[in-house]
Amino acid sequence: MFSVVIPTFNNIEYLKLCLESIRKNSKFQHEIIVHINEGKDGTLEFIKKQNFKYSYSEKNSGVCVAFNEAVKKSTKKFIVLAHDDMYFCPEWDINFKNELNKLPDNSDFFLSGTMVQPFESYINLNCGTTIENFNEKKLLEKLPGIKFNDFQGTHWQPSLIPVKTWNKVGGFSEEFSPGLGSDPDFNMKLWNIGVRLFKGLGNCRVYHFSSMSLRKKAWNNGAKTFLLKWGISIKFFKKHYLKSDQVFHGVLSEPSKNLNYYIGLIKCKIAYYFHLIFKRN
Numbered sequence: 001m002f003s004v005v006i007p008t009f010n011n012i013e014y015l016k017l018c019l020e021s022i023r024k025n026s027k028f029q030h031e032i033i034v035h036i037n038e039g040k041d042g043t044l045e046f047i048k049k050q051n052f053k054y055s056y057s058e059k060n061s062g063v064c065v066a067f068n069e070a071v072k073k074s075t076k077k078f079i080v081l082a083h084d085d086m087y088f089c090p091e092w093d094i095n096f097k098n099e100l101n102k103l104p105d106n107s108d109f110f111l112s113g114t115m116v117q118p119f120e121s122y123i124n125l126n127c128g129t130t131i132e133n134f135n136e137k138k139l140l141e142k143l144p145g146i147k148f149n150d151f152q153g154t155h156w157q158p159s160l161i162p163v164k165t166w167n168k169v170g171g172f173s174e175e176f177s178p179g180l181g182s183d184p185d186f187n188m189k190l191w192n193i194g195v196r197l198f199k200g201l202g203n204c205r206v207y208h209f210s211s212m213s214l215r216k217k218a219w220n221n222g223a224k225t226f227l228l229k230w231g232i233s234i235k236f237f238k239k240h241y242l243k244s245d246q247v248f249h250g251v252l253s254e255p256s257k258n259l260n261y262y263i264g265l266i267k268c269k270i271a272y273y274f275h276l277i278f279k280r281n
Helices: 012-025 043-050 062-071 092-100 136-145 163-169 182-192 222-230 234-240 259-278
Strands: 003-009 031-037 053-057 078-081 086-088 110-117 159-162 198-208
Touching (some): 031 043, 031 062, 159 163, 163 182, 182 222, 222 259, 234 259
Parallel strands (some): 003 078, 031 053, 110 198
Antiparallel strands (some): 086 198, 110 159
């Protein structure tokens, strides 16, 4: 059905849980592709033994390179971008498939699922903050009773994109390596080729252990890179273009050029020139 692409960085126990959740909770058969960064914890040997497709970086290359390299090995029409600290909940793929059935053939779009997290977020349900205290039984019992609307914009990963759409924009921009800011940048590139369907599915869910990989080392200043590349902030893009966090009401249109828009735009330009002149290096 889908090519599920998962970067991993010395995170074998979370990766095993992620892969097991896909095996247990998927309705359809999927192609799994793992990009292994370093793999000093036995990840490389494990993936080889399990006969999953994989790409490999001897040193940590970050998620931008990881996604780009792994997607090259995809043989499916659609890719699902994920992370190794995600547990895929039941019917995740059914919800993606049902949404695909509503769309015209060969259309460009970006669909995302909804993260369930142990703190105030999209769906707040505390089933553990680490793999050691993860309560799978509680998650599977409590989650079906929680209602959540489809929403505008995206919750980034897990995300579903046609491979042809991915290729049109060249995948993730590696100037954002190791990865912060690369998701909104990817969405901006999609916007610029005319994509207007950015939709989060409230019933397509993963439990997220809150960026386990991000805790391992300092990352890049993605907000600054985005601002200098596009002339607007990530926050401005999400608010005025993607209409993020609003209940889904259809394909997006051009942003409304009202007073609020121009005030926000002026703030972006001030920040842009400040960074350009004083903080470029």
